[in-house]
């Protein structure tokens with residue numbers, strides 16, 4: 158084991174000297190790999206590329222061990238975080254010492270001596286397609302200067318080799334910045350991944366009219382997360398363009414039927430990724446009712462990241478007080494429904510708590526608290 162993991166930090170801080178240093182609890186730069194449709198290599202979904210698989214033929218192993226990757230790992234080990242890590246909303250902060258222990262465990266299992274060296278890839282995300290069949294108002298794909306590319310066959314041939322090297326225990330995601338299943342060659346690419354012994358995971362709008370062959374292929378995936386924000390077809394047509402809820406639910410059933418027909422076990426885990434914003438919040442109860450009825454066991458709700466170009470949506474925090482209170486009671490009803498139906502759900506980034514804070518009831522409480530404090534201060538100043 159390299160002693161830069163186990164050695165006390167260069168400027169030790171303990172209970173006597175002050176608060177312990179903290180860092181992000183993130184091993185991604187060590188064991189996660191993401192390759193964009195154009196061959197750029199990122200250390201996590203949040204970071205800009207730190208290398209590129211280009212015609213010079215540089216190997217992915219060398220890129221993952223280059224100076225930029227090593228500097229990123231060093232910054233996490235010291236707690237002296239680079240900007241994307243400082244602003245990351247996915248990973249929590251932990252004491253540096255605890256983080257080092259975690260890395261030490263992961264590294265020693267794989268017998269790695271150098272704490273800044275890459276570990277075996279545990280998760281591999283291949284961004285096959287940056288282009289999309291839809292134009293969701295809130296998505297980066299719809300911004301006027303967005304230029305997405307499709308992965309070409311030459312690059313995929315190199316990626317196929319990486320897929321073979323990482324071994325079947327790693328998880329392979331084929332989530333694009335656009336729509337994977339809209340790539341003209343997506344079936345051949347995903348089939349190659351499956352033939353290498355993986356059951357890939359995908360996030361998809363599932364909006365296309367899929368052929369039987371495409372459905373059979375999707376049935377071989379381990380997990381399919383469907384992005385849909387409402388079962389109101391007119392609303393979705395306006396905000397996301399060509400997608401209908403009824404069609405999406407039918408496609409889910411076709412995938413399940415195909416898995417049963419081909420005796421595929423376990424069947425793909427179907428889940429939903431649901432954007433909550435104004436106006437999708439107002440149809441959320443009926444949509445969640447349909448999600449439960451179709452037997453989906455996992456739902457992720459996401460908060461809107463605002464884009465300059467968006468015109469049809471706004472985040473819940475921008476609602477006026479009456480609508481916030483209305484939104485809050487919808488969220489409470491939705492939580493109850495999901496809990497009663499035993500469906501797992503998360504509000505990514507805990508934003509329902511934020512709505513709770515912004516809602517009328519809490520607002521009223523904090524107004525009383527402010528008045529109470531002000532009165533207290535005045536009473537003191539009269540003395």
Ligand SMILES: C[S@@+](CC[C@H](N)C(=O)[O-])C[C@H]1O[C@@H](n2cnc3c(N)ncnc32)[C@H](O)[C@@H]1O
Pocket residue numbers: 289295296297332333334335336337360361362383384430432459460461462463464
């Ligand atoms: C960019 S899409 C790509 C995959 C696929 N085309 C889809 O829609 O599922 C991945 C996820 O990002 C979400 N997303 C897009 N724009 C967003 C925004 N402005 N704020 C938060 N999530 C967003 C989508 O709803 C989707 O669940």
Ligand code: SF4
Pocket residue numbers: 289290291292293296297298299334335336362384397
């Ligand atoms: S379907 Fe997905 S990638 Fe396409 S525009 Fe909508 S959110 Fe973006």
